[in-house]
Amino acid sequence: MSTDSTGTDRGGRERPFVIVGASLGGAKAAQALREAGYTGGIVLIGDEHERPYERPPLSKGYLIGKTDREKIYVHPPQWYAEHDVTLRLGTAVVAIDPAAHTVTLADDGRVEYAKLLLTTGSVPRRLPVPGAEQDGVLYLRRVEDSERIREAFRPDARVMVIGAGWIGLETAAAARAAGAAVTVLEAAELPLLRVLGREVAQVFADLHRDHGVDLRFGVRVTELTGEDGRVTGVRLADGTTVPADAVVVGVGIAPDTALAEAAGLEVDNGVKTDEHLRTSDPDIHAAGDVANAYHPLFGRHLRVEHWANALNQPQTAARAMLGEDAVYDRVPYFFSDQYDLGMEYIGYVEPGGYDRVVFRGDPATREFIAFWLADGRVLAGMNVNVWDVTDPIRELVRSGRTVDAKALADPDVPLTDL
Template sequence: MSTAGDDERPIVIVGASLGGAKAAEALREAGYTGGIVLIGDEHERPYERPPLSKGYLLGKTPREKIYVHPPQWYAEHNVTLRTGTAVAAIDPAGHTVTLADNGRIAYSKLLLTTGSVPRRLPVPGADQEGVLYLRRVEDSDRIKAALRPGARVAVIGAGWIGLETAAAARTAGAEVTILEAAELPLLRVLGREVAQVFADLHRDHGVDLRFNVQVDELTGADGTVTGVRLGDGTTVPADTVIVGIGIAPDIALAKAAGLEIVNGVKTDEHLRTSAPDVYAAGDVANAYHPLFGRHIRVEHWANAVNQPQTAARAMLGHPDAVYDRVPYFFTDQYDLGMEYVGYVEPGSYDRVVFRGDPATREFIAFWLADDRVLAGMNVNIWDVTGPIRELVRSGRTVDPARLTDPGVPLGEV
């Protein structure tokens, strides 16, 4: 176990993201005094991404609030932050990173926090002006500029990004149409029972929801998008098209370096990859999870915040550095706030039960399998994620009648 280092080579973090910044912070908090180099291809210092589709996009969160650390933090903590710097290659055998400008950095340990990239829409016309994706702060700026009263906004994809940007667009007074291939929003994630809540929410706020549709083409004039042509031949007029059809782990560097890739960079519970001294955390990591007994890849903020702490301790030789937190994510849309704790794959649960009435949008939903709580989602009810997390982690059977009874404290179910 080492905090300073017999090896003078620095720990290199590829990905100046939330995860990368949190890893640098965790290394210093753990007492590591050696060199840290944090490299990112964006020109911004590390920032948090949830505000880009929530408070920042709505104009409620000022730009300076999205950053992980103040500008001076990196120098004060002896972290070499290299923004606007692309990494061209990783050599695990030689323990070196090659930069796009052909510069090289030797490392003692390497952490990949490269995150993910938006899936591109594979139809004609998708490269026109006015077709927007959301991943980086400049993307949020472009979308924000397009959200004005009376603007016609088509959102392709009714996942979290699609729904949150649709809510921001409606709040700004735009006319919004959501186009989704499935029967309901978030159907694969939440199942029919809870997905209907989000469909009703957006309809109640004046969104035109169109399900079971296929996007064939984005129409345009003079290189600027004018609408979305659907499989049935109809066209939805649009001044702006926001594409939110999912993200893919950014594995290009890891794959080229020969790391094992299975739905992301495969790691063990210590976040170690298949290459010696190379670790991965955040969206890009498909990590073995001891609680679930399998590898899972979670594309949410909590992983980017918490996994780097485990990775930092593991890189410093702590054998107890194991990532076993229960997954968590949240959303804010209009007047609905939600937190979700747990992990449920399609078909892995046998029923959903509710504490409260979903129609009121003030309830807790539980996904059950053999009367074990796999996940819980609290909507406009707060300070309950702790007991929900314990129900999930315990794996014990519960009495559904007590679980759904608001008079029974969750800690006593």
């Protein structure tokens, strides 16, 4: 069976566009379809009971109590009915049948589709050690996870964070803001080492130490100890045990590809798509964390686990679902807030894929821009407590031109002149 961009099959029946994953990406796709003039049915299905919300506040403002719950949602509750979007919450999709153009729900119900968009996101990687299923072992992905973690961050608590990635460091900062004693355990030599490289990773190590965090690098967790089903500590490979009242695990996420794999779609570090976010099935698209999309600027597939992709990719996917020649080629972007440090990162660098880092400003002051270069070309830039520079940094990355490193480091030379 095939359908046209209006959602009508060869038998003349109108089938809806179905979005699996009632997330930021799913909600933005529904919005983009309506803004593009699509008047057919839209069914947005999610296994959470909350209407679509944004995840960055869960490790930032909402976690520390500065962001009201109502502000995390993508749309007000009435938006979906006003835009004729059928929102099915607390509903798990258990199978996709590409030949029949249907999705099967956990209650054995079926929903037909003309076009299907997967915005299933990702799931936290579990800690594969004994004791990891005890109470007090916490993962952050959903709003209720953020609330449980916030409850654990008390002034008298001993909080252990396993993993010094973005989630680990942001939750460590939130725990310190609540007055908890915080220890961060990381297998690598520095936090964010694969992402930022040694030169910039040191900035974040210094930041957390200056705020009283006990950072322990080059360590391996072998067991979570406990008593009466509740975690009491973390045992390391050297035999030492560090006491803990709560353990936050932030050892990465994995794309939620189970539905796609079972449906026979091409999967490789996510659901593989072309630059139009179309999967190996022409009537199925994917966007957000789950999509390993071909990026024409970089000439390779990229799976980006950040908010900006979930925000922006659905616009391209929606237009492509409607038959337009839409291409996703935005430069990757993400941001983080920790203590008094705010940063934005634009670009993409594979681990070890640069030959030098150029600083504009002094990293010791935590007010600077760092540029990752290869053969004189800017691959990425990160502004730390320096604002309104993302556009020129993005242009430097997109241009691919060589730049003078001395001028790049000189704050008196406007970035737009490079």
